[in-house]
Amino acid sequence: MPGKTTRTDTRLIRAGHGAGRAAKTVGPAVQRGSTVLLPNAASLYPTDDRLTYGRQGLSAQFALQAALAELENAKAVTLYPSGLAALTGALLAILKTGDEVLVTDVIYKPTRRFCDHVLKRFGVTVRYFDPLQSPEELVGGASDAVRVILMExxxxxSFEMQDMTRVAELARARGILTIADNTWGAGYLYRPLDHGIDISVQALTKYVAGHSDVFMGCAATNSAKLARELEDGIHNLGWAVAGEEAYQVLRGLRTLPTRLTRHGESGLTVAAWLRERPEVVEVFHPALPGARGHDLWLRDFTGACGLFGFALQPAPDAAVDAFLDELSLFGLGFSWGGFESLAISCDTQLKVRKFHPDYGGPLIRLHIGLEDPQDLIADLALGLGAYAAHAG
Ligand SMILES: Cc1ncc(COP(=O)(O)O)c(C=O)c1O
Incomplete structure (x- = not known):
């Protein structure tokens, strides 16, 4: 407390400074701060990595980074204000004019928009590849300008599986960096860095946060050089995440394994049921025995999340809408990874793709939440009834 010589206004500003009696709690302290107070004049202009400004992160952000490093088996993790920002931030940190980037044709659509609208504007060539192309063809056919291969x-x-391990191995031999959007694997079901991929990116918004109420993303790496580039990248862009939100994401991470196990089991129960339905042409779920990509999933993944797709028998759009509108336990929404079930139709989004595989009929995506799977099946049965009634 300042001495009595100061006046009331000054004392009100200074009172309480340093009076912190922080008890030890299970979660980290949530510090709110743009200003970081430094101990002396010599600390103002450090030449090392000392924390001098709140944008660099404070206690909750550091705690989350440490937990994510554990999750991804990474040496360094950078946080971003959304999953999309993690993808765009990682690309901006690494690419320069004249580079070429190879991007899977099944990439999350807003990432594609960034590649087409921003990277191209800065003189980066973007080429989309079919994820079912062999790794040898993909990497063998890459020009010397290719700096990054971005996979999902x-x-x-549509849940195509790609042999990312082999792509990473071949790419490394040619000095090409690999990045994986690991939101489906969530770091718990799949650890890209253990498979030789250089940067693992996640939308923490989905499974890690787990409650559909916060945006955040991360990029994890084991390379000190890439870690520095990613850190520099985010400082150059001026992005930061708030302590409260870092705390929320960390709270979600604590229950990630339990939730994912349930999402995965319920997802497979629903997928297996759908596969037997006459209205369904094919179920796209790599963890479902016999489904496309199952062998790769079995080799590389330790489990499944609750997100998968299926194709309905060909029918007019009105029948697809009738199916979705009949559902009462599935919300209609574009996200996933939360505790609640969601459904969307996908065909409109597929139009931007360069390669157009025939999925056999209208493609639907489901996110299976933490509800009882038998209730979800009953809901889907009603939806399929409405579909059949409108299919003509
Ligand atoms: C595969 C994938 N990656 C990244 C993102 C972007 O995450 P965010 O919504 O946090 O920007 C999404 C969002 O739906 C996604 O589905």
Missing amino acids: SPGSL
């Missing part, structure tokens, strides 16, 4: 496996609408 399984793709989050």
Whole structure:
């Protein structure tokens, strides 16, 4: 407390400074701060990595980074204000004019928009590849300008699996960096860095946060050089995440394994049921025995989340709408990874793709939440009834 010589206004500003009696709690302290107070004049202009400004992160952000490093088996993790920002931030940190980037054709659509609208504007050539192309063809056919291969496996609408391990191995031999959007694997079901991939990116918004109420993303790496580039990248862009939100994401991470186990089991129960339905042409779920990509999933993943797709028998759009509108336990919404079940139709989003595989009929994506799977099945049965009634 300042001495009595100061006046009331000054004392009100100074009172309480340093009076922190922080008890030890299970979660980290949530510090709110743009200003970081430094101990002396010599600390103002450090030449090392000392914390001098709140944008660099404070207690809750550091705690989350440490937990995510554990999750991804990474030496360094950078936080971003959304999953999309993690993808765009990682690309911006690494690429320069004249570079080429190879991007899976099944990439999350807003990432594609960034590649087409921003990277191209800065003189980066973007080429989309078919994830079912062999790794040898993909990497062998890459020009010397290719700096990065960006993958997402399984793709989050149509669930194609790509042999990312082999791509990473071949790419490394040619000095090409690999990045995986690991939101489906969530770091718990799949650890890209253990498979030789250079940077694992996640939308923490989905499974890690787990409650559909916060945005955040991360990029994890084991390379000190890449870690520095990612850190520099985020400082150059001026992005930061708030302590409260870091705390929320960390709270979600604590229950990630328990939730994912349930999402995965219920997802497979629903997928297996759908596969037997006459209205369904095919179920796209790599963890379902016999489904496309199952062998790769079995080799590389330790489990499944609750996100998968299926194709309905061909029918007019009105029948697809009738199916979705009949559902009462599935919300209609574009996200996933929360505790609640969601459904969307996908065909409109597929139009931007360069390669157009035939999925056999209208593609639907489900996110299976933490409800009782038998209730979800009953809901889907009603939806399929409405579909059949409108299919003509
Ligand atoms: C596969 C995938 N990656 C990244 C993102 C972007 O995450 P965010 O919504 O946090 O920007 C999404 C969001 O739906 C996604 O599905």
